Structures are given as C-alpha cells and as structure tokens.
Amino acid sequence: MYRILEKQDLSEAVKLFVAEAPQVARKARAGQFVIVRNDDHGERIPLTIADYNREAGTITLVVQEVGKSTMQMGKLKASDSFATIAGPLGHPTEIENYGTVICVGGGVGIAPVFPIARALKEAGNTVISIIGARNRSLLFWEERMRSVSDELVVCTDDGSYGRKALVTEPLKELLEARPGRINRIWAIGPAIMMKFVAQTTRPYNVPTIVSLNTVMIDGTGMCGGCRVVLQDGAQFVCVDGPEFDGHKVDWNSLMSRLAFYRDEERQAVEHWQHVCNLEQVPGGEVA
C-alpha cells in the first residue's frame, strides 16, 4: 500500500496527490510515469510523474477526473492509500542545453510539463512556457510554471483568465517572431491539443516532443495495448515512450484507439455512481 500524505484540489476536476513511494522517488526523472491502482478491484492507470522528492520518498501525481477510476481517486484523501504505484516507467525526457525551448502544457498536462520545464531550465535553456485550459477553473500551477520559465504565456479557451486563445496561437506567434531561434518544443495535454501543436510547428521544422497517454495494462511492454502508429511502424508507448516525435505520430489512429473503450468507460461510471448512491442510502444494499 502506498500512503497518500497530501491531497489538494487544484480545480473542481483536477486533484493533486503526494504519495509515499520511495523506490519510485529514488529513480524518478522528468518525463517518466507510474502505474497506479486505487484498490484491489482497480484498473492499472498510467499517470505521468508531476514531481518527486527523493529525500522524502514521495511522488506527486496530478489527476483529472475523466472516468470511474479517476473519479474514485478524486474521493481519496490524505492518509488513504493506493493499492499500487509501480515505476518509474518509460524513458525520461532527454534533457540537454538546446538553446531556447518552448514547453506547452494543456489542462492536466500542465503538471507533467512542469518537471520537464524545470529540468530544461536547470540545464541552461531559455524556457518559454505556454499553459492553457478550457477555462480559469481548470488552470493551476501558474506560479510554479513561472518560477521555472523565462517567459510564461497563460491562456484560456473562453478568455476567463489570461489571454483568450488556444495554446497554438501564442505558439505560432513565437515561432513567427523568432524564426530559427526556437530549438525544441515539448507539448503535453489532450491528444487533440498535441495533434494541433505538432501541426503548428511542422512548417517551422522545430523538433516537437509529445508525451502520450494511451490505454495501458501492465506498463512494462507485455501487452502491446498502448501501441502507437508512427511513420515508421508501431511502437509501445510504455517502453519506447512515453515521449515521441509529434511530427511522426499518426494522430487519427491514436485518437481512435483512445476512444475504443468509450462504452465501457461510460458503463463503469454508471455502475460506480449507482453503487455510490446505494451506499448513501441508509441500509442500502450494494448491487
């Protein structure tokens, strides 16, 4: 069992957990992920490591409630435990001094982009960060991102905070304004955002790294459920990634694979809410 030491609500649907996992914290590096299970009935969920503290033996996870497992996770509180935290998995981000880099974080993707931006900054890069979300209530870690960035652009889709724009707009402006001077770009967020970031940067020929979060079971290369189609064949996100060249990813295939279990995801949420409701009725039986 992996005890939760701290829980924060970053927004209504985005929750932060600091959990004890010393063997993971000891090895964790920016860009890697862990597999988490809520309890003995839980599925294995890949979550990117948002931060780690080797001395304290803890890792930080930021989770957006999108389905049954993450909603259930959202109900956990400090001193509760996760049944599984396994990792760190996947390859770490290749940190070097590239020159000037842009880190784009969309929605819950702001969390995993943070340790990457920090490591890039520590390696001597000029770091420009762009963070965005649908609306103000979904934004978090603005100050944290600012602390590791030379410049920070904040935007919301609906204009409720910062600039009213999709992350691709300031990104394109930066590429236009500093031709040839942006050396590398990271983008983490919803698949659709990463797809459009890759599309935006392609004409400028700037290497664009995306971190993929696909359906996974074991996370160690055993099942192949996470495979992603690239220009030169399929690879496993869990062991070959999770970071890939965004210009080589077949985004349509990726998005269709992400949607494959949509019916089951809906069914799981309905079942869970039904059980939850029953549990709230005095004397209610759990089906």
Next chain:
Amino acid sequence: MAPLAAKERMKIASQDMPVQEADVRAGNFDEVALGFTLELARMEAERCLQCARPQCVDGCPVGVQIPEFIKALRDGDMVAAVQAMKAKNNLPAICGRVCPQEVQCESRCLVGLKNQPVAIGRLERFVGDFELRSRSCPPTRGASTGKKVAVVGSGPSGLTCAVDLARLGHSVTIFESLQNPGGVLVYGIPEFRLPKAVINAEIEFAAGCLEIDIRTDYVIGRTLTIGELLQEYDAVFMGTGAGLPSFMRIPGINFNGVLSANEFLTRVNLMKGYQFPQYDTPVKIGRKVAVVGAGNVAMDAARCSLRLQTQHARLNGQQPGEVHVVYRRSRDEVPARLEEVHHAEEEGIIFDFLTNPIEIFGDERGNVRGMRCIRQQLGEPDASGRRSPVPIPGSEFDMDVDTVIMALGTSPNPLVFVDAEGLQRTRHGTVVADQDSGRTTMPKVWAGGDVVTGAATVISAMGAGKRAAADIDHFLQGDSAW
C-alpha cells in the same frame, strides 16, 4: 484392498476425472476439471505397478518421486504422499493442473504400453489439493546461511528457485513487477484451468513458512536494475519469463480490436475483466473472434472469448457469437496440449487449419471489421522439423470478424536487461545460460525458465529454477567458484 498382482492391476480401468459439462462451463470461469474423489484417486493409484526402475520419474523435469507418492496414497497415508511429493515439488496443486503429463511422466508409464497410463498428473493434483486444505507438511527453512538472494520474477521458475533456496537457509527476496505474485500463472493461465485461489494459497503458504519476502510493483530494469541488485545481494536469479508479445507484420494490425493474447488474457485473468464492472478493467466481448495461433495460449484466449460471449449472450438473451482458432499448419502440428484442444472443440470453438491471415480490415472508426486469409498446404519440413505451410495461390477469402487475438508466441521482455552489463543474449532475445546450472555470462547472475528457453511449459521452468537453486547454493556455500 489386498495387494494385487501386476496382472490384476493392469485390468483396473483408468479412472475418469469428473469435469463440468461443456455447455455449462462455456458460461462460467469455474474450473473445468473437478478433481478425483478419494475413492477414484485410490482406485487409480492401484493401477501403478511400482516399477523397480520407474521410467516416469525420468520423464519429470523436477524428478518427483512418483511411485513413492502413489504408494502412500493407495495405502491411505496422505501425509506420507505429501511428503514424498514435496521432496521435489513444492507446488503440486499447480503442476497437477498445468503440466503436460502426457508427454512427460505419463508417456513413460509401463501401464501405458497396453492400456491408458496411470493418471499421474491427476493423482498429483489430488495430493496437492489435499495439502492445500490440510497443511500437513509445512516447508521449513534451514539454518540461516547469512546469504541473500534476489529472485526476479515470481512465476514458476522464480518461485521454485526461491523456495529451494529458502529451504536451504538463504534469505530470499522476490521482485515482481505486477501487483500479484505468480507471473504467467496469474496473468496468463485462466481461472478455469488454474484457479487463482490455488496459486495464491500455494504461494502464500510457501512464502509464509519460508520467510520469503515478496515485493510486488517492482519493475526490474526500472525501479531497480540487475546491477543494483548485485550490490545488495550475493546472487541474482532471473526468472522473468517471456512476456513480450509478437504481432504479425500484415496491413491493418493496429486497428482497434487487434490485440495480443497477453493483453487479452491479462485483462481477463489478472485484472478479472470477466467481472467488469465489479472490477474496473474492461474487456471487449467480440461477436466474432479469431485467435491466430494454436498453442496453449491460443486455446486459453479462445476459451476465454467463448466464455465471455456465452455469459454475455445468456445475460441478454442473445445468440452467442463465434470463436475461431486460425492456424497456418494442420491439426497434426498443433502445439497445444491435446486435452486443451479437445476441451476447446467440446465447447464449440471452430478450428480453421491451414489458414493464414494476410490483411485486417477496419471501418471508418478504425475498428476491425474483417480479416483476409489465404489457404495453405504443407510443403517440405522446415527448421522446426514440421512441414512448412505454403500459401495456395488464389485461395484468399475474407472472414467476418470484429476481434483478432494474436497468440503467436512471446519472447523475453528486454526491459529487465537495463544495466546488465555482460549478460549475453541470443538473437532471439533469450538469455544465454548453462543448461545444468543456469549460470549466465554475468557473474553472480543465474537465469532459468522462459527467459532462457523462450515460451515453454510451467514444469520445465520449475526444473530450471530447481537446478539453478542447487548451483546457487553450491556457490554461496563456497563449494564452487563462479
């Protein structure tokens, strides 16, 4: 029963083990074979000739004292039967269920020359199940040697190696990447062939008695590496299996609904997807499923698919779908155990022999909607000694399927080899290790089971774990240098 002459023993009919009827078991995940009753077991035990030079023992990869345990069983001394069994095999309830006895011990049985051989496997299971309930014979840890051994992987080879080493007094820690110990026994082999309760009981009992520390959620190669383990332990045994799935290189292989048998079976078995949504991990129930390949894993995948279909159909008052096993060679070359094929056919699985997929079709959402195959004929023997399948020109045809499960064999997962400097591997990705001792080319690292042989049987992995444990013990006691 008075002692019988060999002639009379030969006349006793082979005893059938009760099984769930095919139409019943097709709708559940409960165990198919129900096990002998005491009467049936003792009657079957009476068939053993107690040969002076028992050939059956030579046929067993771990050398179980077969005549001794059978004799004790028919004498009604179950504790002695367990003791005889556990002298060589600590996991009889598992082996009795999944060993291919028909090509091992039972194939050497003299009774089998004229008659059905003695059902050694079923008797082994009977003894194993007795011990699961009675716990008459707890394994004991030898006096502590002060030596520490890391065992990577908790499948058949790792478990066997760990148990033997702990009995000899070494301090053993098992590292397992998944949430439950058991390796392929829990993620691969379905409940209806090997109930999880049996595996868990065997492992918990042995690990508890022998003070074996099992650390789950440790992904060796990531959480810790072989190199790091060597800094803390006096020896490392790698029993990491063959977990990497193979996919065919044909168009359409990445459509939704094409999955590895590993993924499908892990969803169903380890994650209990057949109980979704009580358990969180979903598994898609195809209407028409094609399982490609005809090994034991293919049989497991096909039979799991059929059960899911039947459960679903009964729940919704629909007709169940179809499950096909698509195999490029003929029935004679099928690598699965005969019993598995037989059970699969009884349950209604359709076998398409001499058929090979060449393309998978998808719909506008990227989901599988069909598979193009070509008929094959058998040509000259290939490297495996089996006649190689040759496509028949112009024989292409399309199958209407929505799920394709690839059961084409597996190879070792390369993740574990991170930071394992000097550990040689073959071009198939398997570890180079001495067959008798399990020693690899990396000092103080032993390996055994599927990681060395490629996908093979539970019992051969156990045999390798046993041999390695003996050699590790010699090394740690100073009886042999590296």
